[in-house]
Amino acid sequence: MSWISALADLQQRGEPCVLVTIIEERGSTPRNAGSKMVVTAERIFETIGGGHLEFKAMEIARQMLEERTQDTRLERFSLGASLGQCCGGATVLLFEPMGQPQAHIAVFGAGHVGRALMPILASLPCKVRWIDSRENEFPEQIPAGVEKVVNEEVIDEIAGMPRGSYFIVMTHNHQLDLELTAEILKRNDFAYFGLIGSKTKRVKFEHRLRERGFAADTVQRMRCPMGISEVKGKLPVEIAISIAGEVVATYNASFGNEVKKGETVARLLPSSRREQA
Structure with missing residues (x-):
């Protein structure tokens, strides 16, 4: 050839x-x-x-x-x-x-925001895995370039992601969000980790994570609320745009290189006031 x-x-x-x-x-x-x-x-x-x-x-x-x-x-x-x-x-x-993707992204949750986010991520130079335990939550048509993953044990999907990956957590269950968060922070080798939710949710998660022995600087790397605060609105597509904007800002800021361990995208972007969708 x-x-x-x-x-x-x-x-x-x-x-x-x-x-x-x-x-x-x-x-x-x-x-x-x-x-x-x-x-x-x-x-x-x-x-x-x-x-x-x-x-x-x-x-x-x-x-x-x-x-x-x-x-x-x-x-x-x-x-x-x-x-x-x-x-x-x-x-x-x-x-x-x-053909090198700017980011390997794992998105947990096929709800309204996830469905709005997928077409945007699919149009970016990213490799995306869309993960949920509920087959019927996925739309019939999955955007080209997005891999649909149905797994009853969604937490198992974290280990298979490469070093420097991007993780976006937006499931239907707060306890599942917490378990996913703990597993992602345990790796602590990601370029970006965003958790959908309010400031109140963040405070609760920080308390529970400290009880599990996570260091404060590790927990600080979690973006919650996630998304760029300048993008206002509560519609799923508006929230999706703000999240995608934060993803792009992260890989542009590091020019395709993974964020060093201990650093956080929070130093690059203003604090978001995005509430739980």
Whole structure:
């Protein structure tokens, strides 16, 4: 498969990859400027000439995929003993991440706000899992790019999310919200965690979490109420817009990198007065 066909296929399926291009070639090495290679976590398509240089390029590309970087990268390689070449010269490679989601998001709850939120999140460069134990709460049509997950034990879905994920909790049950919150805070490796509710709900949850031994700085990372306060209104779609805005503000502020442990989006955004929907 050609690199351009592979790239189109991967983008259609939402699989991240890195496009590697020879930008400049100096010396007597038999590589052609403009040659391209597409690298995924498990496969490569096309070639930039093989050998140690291609192997090193593949390593760098896969490191970029693992780190979920959004930034392009230029690397200059001096050809010689370090790359197992018998002749001198240099090659400049351009690494371009493609199809990497800005955020992996788990949304718990298929109620009114969840149904309003899904089309918005689906239109963003995010990978979304929509989780509820109640099959009949989901609409017939699920937005493209959103994975519907029906699980009686919704808490089990937290462990499978990658480091630096975004968690949005808005279930029909306060006790379930509390258990989900405890499990998410126990991980404490998320980029964003929002819990729908009022300031009163937050105070109650903070008290119960302290009783369970959670440190104050860990609990502080929880956004409750969540959503941007400048977006007013109580309609599900208005609340959904404010939540989505906070998600976008978070991944834009960190330029695609996960928020460091102990930091919170609260330092970036004004306090919300969003009440429980």
